[in-house]
Amino acid sequence: MTLEKDERLGIVTSGSLNKGVEVRLDSSASVEDMAVGRYVTIEGQKQRFFGMITDISLGVIDPKLTLTPPDVSDPFVAEVLAGTSTYGELHVLPMLTIGGDAKGLLEGAQPVKTVPSHFSPVKLASQSDVELVFGREDEKKFYLGTPLDMETKICLNLEELVKRSNGIFGKSGTGKTFLTRLLLIGMLQKGRAVNLVFDMHSEYGWEGSSEAGRKVKALKQLFPAKVAVFTLDEENSRRRKVSTDFVVRIGYDEITPEDMVLLRQTLNLTEPAVEAVYQLARRFGRRWLERTLEIKDAEETKELLGELSIHESTFQNLRRGLATISRLPFLEAQAADNAVGSILEYLERGINVVLEFGRYTDVTAYILVANLLTRRIHSQYREKMEKAMGEDSARPVPLVITIEEAHRFLNPGVASQTIFGTIAREMRKYNVTLLVIDQRPSGIDDEVMSQMGTKITCLLDNERDIDSVLAGVSGKSELKSVLSRLESRQQALIFGHAVPMPVVIRTREYGSAESYRDFSTAGEAEQDVEELWD
Amino acid sequence: MGEAERVGEVIEASTTDFVAQCYELYELPPLGSLVRTREQGVELFGVVYRATTTSFEPGRRPIARGRDEASEEALYQANPQLMKLLRSEFGVLVVGHREEGRLHHYLPPKPPRIHGFIYQCSPQEIREFTESLGFLSILVNTHLPIAGDEIIAATLRHMSRVHEDPNAFLVSAGKELAILLSGNFGQLKAILGRLKG
Numbered sequence: 001m002t003l004e005k006d007e008r009l010g011i012v013t014s015g016s017l018n019k020g021v022e023v024r025l026d027s028s029a030s031v032e033d034m035a036v037g038r039y040v041t042i043e044g045q046k047q048r049f050f051g052m053i054t055d056i057s058l059g060v061i062d063p064k065l066t067l068t069p070p071d072v073s074d075p076f077v078a079e080v081l082a083g084t085s086t087y088g089e090l091h092v093l094p095m096l097t098i099g100g101d102a103k104g105l106l107e108g109a110q111p112v113k114t115v116p117s118h119f120s121p122v123k124l125a126s127q128s129d130v131e132l133v134f135g136r137e138d139e140k141k142f143y144l145g146t147p148l149d150m151e152t153k154i155c156l157n158l159e160e161l162v163k164r165s166n167g168i169f170g171k172s173g174t175g176k177t178f179l180t181r182l183l184l185i186g187m188l189q190k191g192r193a194v195n196l197v198f199d200m201h202s203e204y205g206w207e208g209s210s211e212a213g214r215k216v217k218a219l220k221q222l223f224p225a226k227v228a229v230f231t232l233d234e235e236n237s238r239r240r241k242v243s244t245d246f247v248v249r250i251g252y253d254e255i256t257p258e259d260m261v262l263l264r265q266t267l268n269l270t271e272p273a274v275e276a277v278y279q280l281a282r283r284f285g286r287r288w289l290e291r292t293l294e295i296k297d298a299e300e301t302k303e304l305l306g307e308l309s310i311h312e313s314t315f316q317n318l319r320r321g322l323a324t325i326s327r328l329p330f331l332e333a334q335a336a337d338n339a340v341g342s343i344l345e346y347l348e349r350g351i352n353v354v355l356e357f358g359r360y361t362d363v364t365a366y367i368l369v370a371n372l373l374t375r376r377i378h379s380q381y382r383e384k385m386e387k388a389m390g391e392d393s394a395r396p397v398p399l400v401i402t403i404e405e406a407h408r409f410l411n412p413g414v415a416s417q418t419i420f421g422t423i424a425r426e427m428r429k430y431n432v433t434l435l436v437i438d439q440r441p442s443g444i445d446d447e448v449m450s451q452m453g454t455k456i457t458c459l460l461d462n463e464r465d466i467d468s469v470l471a472g473v474s475g476k477s478e479l480k481s482v483l484s485r486l487e488s489r490q491q492a493l494i495f496g497h498a499v500p501m502p503v504v505i506r507t508r509e510y511g512s513a514e515s516y517r518d519f520s521t522a523g524e525a526e527q528d529v530e531e532l533w534d
Numbered sequence: 535m536g537e538a539e540r541v542g543e544v545i546e547a548s549t550t551d552f553v554a555q556c557y558e559l560y561e562l563p564p565l566g567s568l569v570r571t572r573e574q575g576v577e578l579f580g581v582v583y584r585a586t587t588t589s590f591e592p593g594r595r596p597i598a599r600g601r602d603e604a605s606e607e608a609l610y611q612a613n614p615q616l617m618k619l620l621r622s623e624f625g626v627l628v629v630g631h632r633e634e635g636r637l638h639h640y641l642p643p644k645p646p647r648i649h650g651f652i653y654q655c656s657p658q659e660i661r662e663f664t665e666s667l668g669f670l671s672i673l674v675n676t677h678l679p680i681a682g683d684e685i686i687a688a689t690l691r692h693m694s695r696v697h698e699d700p701n702a703f704l705v706s707a708g709k710e711l712a713i714l715l716s717g718n719f720g721q722l723k724a725i726l727g728r729l730k731g
Contacts, residue, residue, distance in 0.1 A: 027709065061712075064719045070726075076701070077726050080708030085719065 010090065011119045012042060020054060020093040020478060021115055023122045027083020031056055037148050037482050037504040039125035040092055044116035048098045050109060050125065050133055052502070054478035055091035092122065093478045095501040096133060109133045109500050127152045133500055142186030145492070145505030154494075154505050156454075158186055161498040162193040162398045164453025165424045165434040167406075169441045169469055174458035174488055176437055177203055178510055180402065181218060183435070183456075188223050188352060193398040195352040195435075196343065196377065198370040200361055200404045205229040205354035206242040216510065219354060228346050230339075232330045232369065233358020246342055248355065251335030252289040254372060255325070257281045261417050262371050262409065266364045267321035272314040279308045290333055292319070293326055328365050340376045347377075350397060367408055374401055375419040378432055385430040398431045406436040407443030415445035424448040442468040453497035459486040473502070538653040542624070544571060547645040549628070550676065552580070554652045556622040560587065566688025568655040568663060569626055573646045576633050579655070579663055580626035583678055583685045587622045596620065626652070627676060627685075629669040639668030657696035664693050664703070667710045674714045683721060686711070687728030704729050 009029045015021025021042070025031060034056050042049040060066055065085055072078040094116065096109040109132070130152040137143045141155035161183075168183070170176045181204060187193050197204050206229060207218050220227045220242075228245040231237040237244045257277040260267075264274050277288075283304075284291040295301050305315055325331065346353050355373070357366060381399060388395045403409060403420065415421035423434050425447065436452070438444060442464040450472055460466050466483055470476045473495060479502055483493050486504065495502035541563045546553035552571075556562055562585045563569055570579050589596055596619075603609040610616055631642035655663065663669075673686050690707050694700035708726055715722040 061716045062719045068719075070719075070723060074730075076705065076708070076730060079705050080712055080726060084709045084712035085716065085722070 007123065009040065009122045009124060010088075011121055012092075012116050013119070015092075015115055017094075017112070017115050020051070020091050020475070023090040023092050024059075025083065025088035025090060027087070029088070031058065031088030034088070034090060035148060036485055039130060039147060039150075040090075040122050041125050041129050042092070042094065042116045042120050042122050044097075044120050049094040049112060049116050049120075050096040050098060050129065050501070051092040051094040051112075052478075052482070053090050054093045054475070054481060057089045057091070059087050059089050061085045061087070090122070091478070093475045095475075098129075098132065130154070134503070139190060140192065142183075142190055143508060144182060144186070144494075145507040148491075148504055148506060154499075154503055156183075156186065156494070157498045158190050158192045161454055162187065162400055162433055164497055165436065165448075165451060166454045166456070166496075166498075167436040167438065167441070167444075167449070167452045167469075168456045168458075169438055169460060169465070170458025170492070171460060171488075172439050175490055175492070175507065176439070176458060177208065178490075179456060179458070179492060179507060180204070180435070180437055181208065181216075182508065182510060184219060184352075184402070185222065187400060188219065188226055191350070193400045194347045194350055195354075195400045195402060196347065196374075197352070197354045197402040198366065198373075198404065199354050199356050199402075200366050202236075202240070202242075202356040202358060204402075205356050206240070219352065223352075226350070227352045227354060230343065230353055230355045231358055232356065232360055232365070236358030237356060242356070244356075245346075246337075246339070248339040248369075249330055249332050249335040249337060250339060250369065250372065252326075252331065252333050253286045254335065254340075254376075255289050255331075255368070256372075256375075257288075258375065258417070258419075259368055259372050260321075262367050262414055263321070263325075263364060265413070266367060266408075267324055268317075269321045270314060270317050272311065273318040273321065276308070276310045276314055276318055279310065283308065289322060289326075293322055324364060325368065328360065328368070330360065330365075330369075340373055340380075343373065344377060344380055347399060348396070363405065363408060366405065370403055371409065371418060371420070374423070377401075378419055378423060378430075381432050382430045396431055398433065400433055400435050402435040402437065404437045406434075406438040407440050410436065410444045410448045412445045415448050421445065421448060424451055441465050444468070446471065454494065454499065455496050456492050456494045457483060458492045459488050460484075475502075538656065540651055541569060541654050542652045544646050544648055544650040544652065545623070547648060547650075549641060549645050551583075551625055551627045552646055553623055553625050556624070559617050559620055559622055562587075562622050562624050563654055564688075564692065566685060566690075566692040568660050568689075568693065569652050570655055570659070571646045571650045571652045573642070573644055573650060576631050576642050576644070578628055578642050578646055579630045579632070579669075580628045581669075581673065581685065581689050582624050583627045584680060585622065585624040587620060590619055590621055594619075627673070627678070629672050630663065637663060637665075639666065639672070641672075660693055660696045664697070667707055670707065670710050671714055674711070683724045683728065687725050690729055 008026060010023045010025040012021050013024045034053060036053055038053045040051055040053060070077050070081060094112045097112050098109050130147060134154050135141050137153055137155050140157055140159045142158050143153040144156050145154055146152060147154055168176050168179055184195055187195055199205055204218050206220050207215050209215055220229050229242060230246045230248050231244045232248050234247045260277045261274055280292050281288040343353050381396060384396045409418050409420040423432055449468055455469060457469050466480055470479055473479060482504060490507050492507060493504050542554040542556045544552050545555045563582050565582055567582050568579060569582060570577055599613060600609045628641055630639040678685060690704060694703045697703040711725060712722055
């Protein structure tokens with residue numbers, strides 16, 4: 001039996017605000033038609049409650065029934081007992097209230113502060129209810145997917161989203177990259193922010209591949225005028241037939257001691273070796289790296305080390321680390337172009353930058369480059385923002401920096417020192433936020449996790465990862481059961497700042513010609529308007 | 535409906551039940567059937583819960599007479615006095631009343647009067663009376679001299695026959711019973727077993 005959307009499911013029988021309410025199913029509603037993660041509305045006396053099913057259980061009115069089960073092969077007996085002596089029970093977590101009066105309608109959904117009264121009727125949420133809660137697609141809201149078993153569009157408020165740092169989590173192969181690509185497209189389409197993407201596996205710029213091995217278009221193909229592809233590995237890009245806008249070269253003099261702190265783990269540096277970097281930098285100035293590499297094993301070296309009180313073995317450890325860096329082909333003693341300058345120039349023009357790493361998927365390169373560029377972009381953004389605040393002029397467009405393998409930048413050991421830690425913690429003020437993509441959220445510093453505005457999480461099955469993603473969310477244990485039951489593909493749980501309540505979505509289709517059309521029509525229209533103004 | 539079928543007359547009455555005598559020997563209404571009588575503008579409804587046929591004089595018991603008769607019919611024909619010496623009575627449990635046109639599934643203010651006429655309810659009246667199932671709680675909660683399960687099952691079977699969808703009626707009555715008998719699954723099972731067919 002399929003249920004009509006406006007049919008009554010049952011009534012509220014007990015519960016609490018903290019733990020959610022129990023709903024006894026009517027005999028006409030079968031437990032087998034229910035699903036964890038579905039939405040229901042509860043008609044209280046004064047207001048309507050909007051909630052999510054978080055558990056489903058079976059009950060009997062008399063324990064004797066479980067001891068001597070009736071003969072349910074007789075349809076008559078089965079029908080009589082269903083809903084009376086035996087019944088289904090839903091555990092519903094009320095999340096929002098929708099006021100019944102005109103004022104309530106104007107204010108929209110509010111966080112729940114009480115529970116519905118006894119025996120309030122419960123219905124499945126209708127399309128219009130979901131629309132009322134999540135809003136329609138408009139110039140701020142981007143359609144990301146649909147709730148389970150429904151056709152309604154769940155929209156994310158991108159303006160709210162980019163105000164804070166956000167995270168996308170999930171085991172590998174659960175669709176993080178697809179989700180990220182969708183979100184980036186949303187930001188491009190709605191023009192609410194400019195993006196700087198550190199694209200470790202070259203999946204966001206020109207084209208990516210789906211799980212099935214099919215090629216899918218990425219940002220540059222959909223929004224050619226709004227995206228610039230930068231590359232660290234020109235040869236690789238040429239081989240993949242990707243037209244790049246800029247080849248990034250980094251000079252030795254652009255690497256500062258702070259960058260080395262982040263690389264401590266990957267380069268296997270000791271604590272004193274990192275300290276030594278600061279001393280060397282103080283001694284040699286901007287060109288410390290080049291000068292340090294030039295030092296020969298001679299008498300004068302010993303003198304120098306003695307002067308700086310650096311131990312011989314520490315120095316060797318550091319030398320080995322620096323040698324690894326200097327072998328990176330995109331590093332040059334003297335870089336011809338100013339990569340940071342051109343990235344900033346593009347960003348200022350509202351053009352999104354995707355930096356492809358090509359063959360340098362090695363973590364050392366990724367951490368070094370991402371950190372180095374971000375630190376300098378951040379300081380310039382900060383300057384601009386402060387200037388804008390001082391002069392009361394237009395503020396720079398919000399910048400969203402996307403990083404993968406985020407636990408390498410944001411683990412408790414380095415989060416307090418890296419620029420990413422700083423951005424995650426406080427840069428909301430300066431219009432720079434992060435989009436963090438990671439498969440081991442438990443590896444990310446708690447403080448950083450707690451500052452994230454919106455979290456989008458695909459299936460996670462490690463207990464620690466689930467705990468760290470859900471830390472501090474109300475109804476944690478209920479969401480936990482929802483999260484661990486997500487399908488391994490195309491499903492994600494979204495909660496936090498940009499959505500009024502936690503929601504499980506089936507992500508919107510991506511990769512077909514039709515989906516591309518949906519994405520770029522809006523983009524092209526906007527582009528035309530922009531051209532008119534130029 | 536012309537003259538409703540009159541089945542007897544009240545000969546003993548109390549608040550909860552009454553006893554009626556049939557006009558003709560053995561012309562008893564079936565067990566569990568719905569009957570009505572009247573008391574000063576209030577129409578009383580009841581369920582037949584027992585029936586007896588005894589001798590007029592309590593001290594005189596009938597004796598076996600049929601040794602030389604070919605059939606039971608022939609026996610009664612040979613002894614026409616039997617029809618006058620025996621009588622059939624039935625007991626009715628009051629389950630509701632109608633006052634000023636409104637049906638109530640609870641006890642009437644007064645019991646019926648002696649010699650009140652008793653009529654069998656028509657299918658239409660049964661359908662009206664069973665629009666709601668409140669009368670079941672009287673049946674469930676009354677201590678009768680015979681097993682209540684039997685009376686409840688017989689009553690519901692009888693009532694279901696006049697409904698367009700007898701099974702739907704029995705299911706909804708069964709659900710009502712399941713709620714009334716929530717603490718006594720054994721009895722519920724016994725009644726449900728007697729409802730079919």
